[in-house]
Amino acid sequence: MLHAVTDIDTSETLTERQKAVLDAALRLLVEEGDQLTMTAVARRASCSKETLYKWFGDRDGLLTATVQWQASKVRVVPVDRKGLDLASLTASLERFASDWLKVISSDTSIALNRVAVGHASSGKDDLGAIVLENGRFALARRLKPVLEAGKEAGFLEFSDAETAFRTFFGLVARDVQIRLLLGDRLELTDAAIGGDAVRATQQFLALYGAKTGPRGL
Amino acid sequence: MLHAVTDIDTSETLTERQKAVLDAALRLLVEEGDQLTMTAVARRASCSKETLYKWFGDRDGLLTATVQWQASKVRVVPVDRKGLDLASLTASLERFASDWLKVISSDTSIALNRVAVGHASSGKDDLGAIVLENGRFALARRLKPVLEAGKEAGFLEFSDAETAFRTFFGLVARDVQIRLLLGDRLELTDAAIGGDAVRATQQFLALYGAKTGPRGL
DNA sequence: TCAATAGCGTACCGTACGTTACGGTTCGTA
DNA sequence: TACGAACCGTAACGTACGGTACGCTATTGA
Numbered sequence: 001m002l003h004a005v006t007d008i009d010t011s012e013t014l015t016e017r018q019k020a021v022l023d024a025a026l027r028l029l030v031e032e033g034d035q036l037t038m039t040a041v042a043r044r045a046s047c048s049k050e051t052l053y054k055w056f057g058d059r060d061g062l063l064t065a066t067v068q069w070q071a072s073k074v075r076v077v078p079v080d081r082k083g084l085d086l087a088s089l090t091a092s093l094e095r096f097a098s099d100w101l102k103v104i105s106s107d108t109s110i111a112l113n114r115v116a117v118g119h120a121s122s123g124k125d126d127l128g129a130i131v132l133e134n135g136r137f138a139l140a141r142r143l144k145p146v147l148e149a150g151k152e153a154g155f156l157e158f159s160d161a162e163t164a165f166r167t168f169f170g171l172v173a174r175d176v177q178i179r180l181l182l183g184d185r186l187e188l189t190d191a192a193i194g195g196d197a198v199r200a201t202q203q204f205l206a207l208y209g210a211k212t213g214p215r216g217l
Numbered sequence: 218m219l220h221a222v223t224d225i226d227t228s229e230t231l232t233e234r235q236k237a238v239l240d241a242a243l244r245l246l247v248e249e250g251d252q253l254t255m256t257a258v259a260r261r262a263s264c265s266k267e268t269l270y271k272w273f274g275d276r277d278g279l280l281t282a283t284v285q286w287q288a289s290k291v292r293v294v295p296v297d298r299k300g301l302d303l304a305s306l307t308a309s310l311e312r313f314a315s316d317w318l319k320v321i322s323s324d325t326s327i328a329l330n331r332v333a334v335g336h337a338s339s340g341k342d343d344l345g346a347i348v349l350e351n352g353r354f355a356l357a358r359r360l361k362p363v364l365e366a367g368k369e370a371g372f373l374e375f376s377d378a379e380t381a382f383r384t385f386f387g388l389v390a391r392d393v394q395i396r397l398l399l400g401d402r403l404e405l406t407d408a409a410i411g412g413d414a415v416r417a418t419q420q421f422l423a424l425y426g427a428k429t430g431p432r433g434l
Numbered sequence: 435t436c437a438a439t440a441g442c443g444t445a446c447c448g449t450a451c452g453t454t455a456c457g458g459t460t461c462g463t464a
Numbered sequence: 465t466a467c468g469a470a471c472c473g474t475a476a477c478g479t480a481c482g483g484t485a486c487g488c489t490a491t492t493g494a
Contacts, residue, residue, distance in 0.1 A: 038451075049473090118331065182333055182346075254482085268440085449480105458473085
């Protein structure tokens with residue numbers, strides 16, 4: 001049976017025990033990738049397979065619930081739109097860049113993205129859509145207001161926020177995610193991430209910083 | 218048995234029949250993703266499974282050979298380093314950007330990357346390394362001489378070619394590859410690719426164009 | 435003409451794993 | 465205390481698929 005994958009607030013309908021089971025599945029997913037078995041999940045979570053099937057329908061349902069569960073855990077605090085100056089705008093952008101690099105280089109993100117990519121080939125479920133929705137698109141939703149605010153305040157110049165966002169995205173992520181997904185060793189230290197965040201932000205400001213505003217390039 | 222994956226010129230040691238079989242496997246990989254079966258490959262290629270095992274050892278060997286076979290087909294012409302002016306440099310960069318976007322949005326590339334990502338979780342083989350070596354790293358090897366030439370000629374300014382390359386890579390690819398791998402519909406028309414190539418090149422020149430050279434930003 | 439080899443098609447084997455079934459245990463409730 | 469629901473642990477079932485064996489055909493070479 002297919003369970004609805006469009007549910008957003010699954011975190012509300014899950015019991016503590018179910019969350020614990022999904023956490024176990026998540027840990028197993030990080031350790032073993034997509035070849036995790038129902039038996040392994042049951043053993044790790046100290047629950048019976050019958051319970052897994054009752055709760056999640058089938059293997060795909062469990063995978064979907066696991067991905068949604070992880071997604072629900074990374075709800076972020078909205079950015080405060082208070083007094084906006086160039087320094088705070090820069091700090092916000094660097095914060096976004098740093099956070100994003102930390103996310104995509106985390107074991108959890110890598111494992112989840114790998115599973116979702118693997119499932120995208122045979123479009124049985126929407127794992128890819130879920131990951132995308134809670135990753136790249138969620139980032140855009142959170143960042144665009146900041147960009148718009150920067151534009152309003154005269155610090156940024158762009159006609160299309162989507163294009164500006166994608167440029168920022170490219171400057172931040174570059175080849176990191178695809179390399180990690182393909183198994184490239186690429187340990188990102190906190191220092192390296194911080195440096196990359198600063199560099200990406202500076203490059204973005206160089207491209208989209210207003211020449212006529214309170215402060216130009 | 219594990220077959221060596223470091224062989225580069227496998228195209229030389231393959232018979233025509235073997236190439237035809239690998240082409241069939243490749244087509245099947247594009248159509249069905251990683252869940253292609255040995256039986257399906259044998260049927261599509263009109264050969265026996267016994268032959269597949271004799272030639273390629275096991276399923277992973279067949280996959281590896283298929284990826285290498287595709288990689289060997291995309292040998293590119295080296296860039297001519299003739300008279301370099303800003304126009305030809307710009308044209309070269311746009312060409313690289315356009316070619317790369319075409320590659321990463323092709324069905325073949327998407328299928329191969331998906332398989333390689335899936336296999337990267339359990340590091341049994343080096344599919345990820347092969348794809349990376351013939352994709353992102355091959356691009357860097359071909360592009361860096363162009364960047365260096367642009368620097369020599371005074372059109373570009375950078376201290377580290379690798380960093381400059383990765384910035385270019387990010388400006389070109391942005392979120393395209395991960396979205397496609399995750400199953401996002403995102404049809405890239407030739408016109409869109411051309412436009413993106415121009416935009417990425419202009420942005421790169423804005424960031425790395427020499428302010429003191431024959432022509433500044 | 436006659437092996438001999440390569441390769442096609444297919445049947446077969448063993449195993450891994452998704453899925454189901456069932457006995458036993460805990461726990462909440464009357 | 466009795467009952468039932470939920471759940472654990474495990475055994476069992478069915479199937480898909482990787483891998484192997486074998487018979488048959490065709491081509492090659494002496």
